[in-house]
Amino acid sequence: MSKLNEIGSKEEEISKQLEELQIHKDLETKLEKQSKKSKELENKLKDQKDLIKQLEKEKSELHKELMKYKKVAYLTFDDGPSENTIKILDILKENNIKGTFFVNGRTDQISLNTYKRIIDEGHTIGNHTYSHDYHTLYKSSEGFINDFNHLNTLLKEKLNVSTKFYRFPGGSNNQLSNRYGKKHLTNEIASKLKQQGYIFFDWNVDSMDSKARVVQKDEIVRSVLNGSMNMQQAIVLMHDLQGKHTTVEALPEIIDGLKKQGFAFEGLSEHSYNKQFIATNN
Ligand SMILES: [Zn+2]
Numbered sequence: 001m002s003k004l005n006e007i008g009s010k011e012e013e014i015s016k017q018l019e020e021l022q023i024h025k026d027l028e029t030k031l032e033k034q035s036k037k038s039k040e041l042e043n044k045l046k047d048q049k050d051l052i053k054q055l056e057k058e059k060s061e062l063h064k065e066l067m068k069y070k071k072v073a074y075l076t077f078d079d080g081p082s083e084n085t086i087k088i089l090d091i092l093k094e095n096n097i098k099g100t101f102f103v104n105g106r107t108d109q110i111s112l113n114t115y116k117r118i119i120d121e122g123h124t125i126g127n128h129t130y131s132h133d134y135h136t137l138y139k140s141s142e143g144f145i146n147d148f149n150h151l152n153t154l155l156k157e158k159l160n161v162s163t164k165f166y167r168f169p170g171g172s173n174n175q176l177s178n179r180y181g182k183k184h185l186t187n188e189i190a191s192k193l194k195q196q197g198y199i200f201f202d203w204n205v206d207s208m209d210s211k212a213r214v215v216q217k218d219e220i221v222r223s224v225l226n227g228s229m230n231m232q233q234a235i236v237l238m239h240d241l242q243g244k245h246t247t248v249e250a251l252p253e254i255i256d257g258l259k260k261q262g263f264a265f266e267g268l269s270e271h272s273y274n275k276q277f278i279a280t281n282n
Pocket residue numbers: 078079128132168169170
């Protein structure tokens with residue numbers, strides 16, 4: 001190889017290296033720009049998230065303010081689904097009002113269809129435990145929470161639905177755990193579930209439909225309409241268990257009576273009025 005050729009190929013090599021260096025440099029600049037952009041977007045996202053949080057807080061405060069001026073009745077039905085649930089759903093639909101169903105666990109097709117109707121028709125669905133069995137529920141907080149989760153799993157798997165809301169069988173102030181030597185068990189359960197984001201609801205108007213196997217329709221109507229008198233926010237306890245047919249029969253008169261008292265009807269929500277018999281820690 002001549003000296004000249006050698007120099008020529010060296011030159012070529014050097015210019016190739018320079019070219020590569022330039023490409024390298026370009027890539028670095030590009031990367032720097034991208035990182036800057038992504039940082040900017042991250043900051044923007046954070047601002048947006050803060051804004052959403054702020055707006056949600058304002059929404060919740062406005063809702064509370066509004067509630068001071070609005071009379072709202074929350075019709076709640078425990079222990080379903082059953083055939084009565086279907087009849088109740090029909091009545092609510094006819095009246096174009098929303099209610100709340102605290103359900104137990106059932107896996108037959110009619111029950112699954114009924115859960116689905118509750119959800120599809122815009123009512124609130126809440127967990128009332130899978131078994132409703134006091135012996136299982138009030139022996140230990142693990143017993144309660146396992147049973148509670150069993151129903152959540154059913155609702156998630158069969159209906160792809162999850163609910164934040166629940167009601168204690170017997171109410172949060174029940175003393176049922178005392179018979180198993182555990183005092184204040186519901187407080188313990190409520191605290192644990194609160195940490196997971198669950199909210200429980202009791203009631204401030206009792207329809208008295210569970211004081212006997214069958215309670216006369218007129219007595220149920222009277223209990224609700226007397227109980228709600230002079231109230232601003234009424235959470236009405238009723239039952240849609242099989243056999244509670246007088247509750248179904250009472251419902252149209254209850255709705256009419258509450259309307260005459262000036263109530264609007266809503267499903268329970270995280271923004272709604274709440275009545276809790278016991279206080280929870282944390
Ligand atoms: Zn119940």
